[in-house]
Amino acid sequence: MKRFTKYVIKNSLKRIFLYRACLVRLKLMGVEKVFSYTLANETGVSSEQVRKDFSEFSIKGNKRGGYEINELLEIMENIFHRNKDHNIVLVGMGNLGIALSKYSRFVQRNMNIVATFDIDPFKQKVRSDIPVYTPARLKEIIDRFKVKVAILAVPEISAQEVTDQLVRFGIKGIVNFAPVLLKVPPDVIINNVNLCDELESVIYCVHKQITAEGSKNLELLYKDMKY
Amino acid sequence: MKRFTKYVIKNSLKRIFLYRACLVRLKLMGVEKVFSYTLANETGVSSEQVRKDFSEFSIKGNKRGGYEINELLEIMENIFHRNKDHNIVLVGMGNLGIALSKYSRFVQRNMNIVATFDIDPFKQKVRSDIPVYTPARLKEIIDRFKVKVAILAVPEISAQEVTDQLVRFGIKGIVNFAPVLLKVPPDVIINNVNLCDELESVIYCVHKQITAEGSKNLELLYKDMKY
DNA sequence: CATATTTTGTGAATCTTTTCACATCAAATC
């Protein structure tokens, strides 16, 4: 009865990102070695979980000696192919699109938005820091920069249409900010970011927490997970 | 050995949001009734999952008749307290903060950003559509509008400091866009949105998918979940 | 150099989530 499968990023992978962020911070503070429980404390997971996650990605430490931060980061860079640059396109230069195009952290992590696209001719500026093209040039740019991943920040109504184009032009992964479930072939990875839901779920949980009589109710709503 | 627990929003709750978005769409299209497999098809989950989720939230349907969309939406509105208005504050009016403050979908769903805050005096504008105040007025505004939930879009470096203030002034839930793990008392709910990680994980999966020799590798990286 | 200590790494146990399978009910059909 299922019409399409969707790949979902595993928790363990998400946690690896947490660990890495934490390692980068510790390195800046001059720390050279970590133990699984250091990372556990900093990220809120359990130390066994850290080790289990590492073992899933075949990351080995030194018994008694813990892990060298530099070594760990290098392994992670390799796992994530972060040594290479990655070219991204961004479609939809509304408020959110503009903010994302200026988000400096992407560049810091070797993810370059090489071009953005918008149907509004008034927004199109080829001679800008990051150029804003007409969607007619999508294929050309995707081909030229060998782009495989796109950020979708267009209105809900045109999200599927743009997605179909992107997929046709060879895009294999999309971070989608439009609140729709995109339909794509099984080899295309979609990561939905729904800002409303993020806010709404917090409001919901807060409300429940405030009005909850016993803890029984809460258990229905959250997992008491330590991540 | 754990230093703080963190509540994480359950998958079933996240899926309820999916269902609702879908129901709203179907309603606009003039549909009046749905079956569990309609929702399943539209959202990519299995129909048993839909029913199990509903049963978790004590949502009942009609055997053979499925579910009335209106009824379903009403129940969900009640569950989510969406009939009431919710006042939100937003701290940090950088690119992302500005975009979020203009995000019309929040208002459509009864979530009103009543005020924003930024330390930069040049950004402070009290007579604007949504006023931008100095953080010195945080307590005053939070008290006046009985705000319980905040959006945090400040730089990494000041995120914890601002969080401590927010918590002191009575904020019980935070949507955090800064890439740091905030430390808060156990009754405060944090929802982290890390834009870099979202993009990076897609890049990672795409890369793995492209270079994967067998399907064995893939299984390590994704769950073949149908959500 | 033997012993004690500390941390990793992982199989087993537990807990959670998802899927299966089918009884149960409501509507449609004969």
Added chain:
DNA sequence: GATTTGATGTGAAAAGATTCACAAAATATG
């Protein structure tokens, strides 16, 4: 109104994720 059909709702089974518990290894100590 009896029978068939097609959906829900939910225990039971399976799959998946997390925690426990402890052997193995590396370092420190006496």
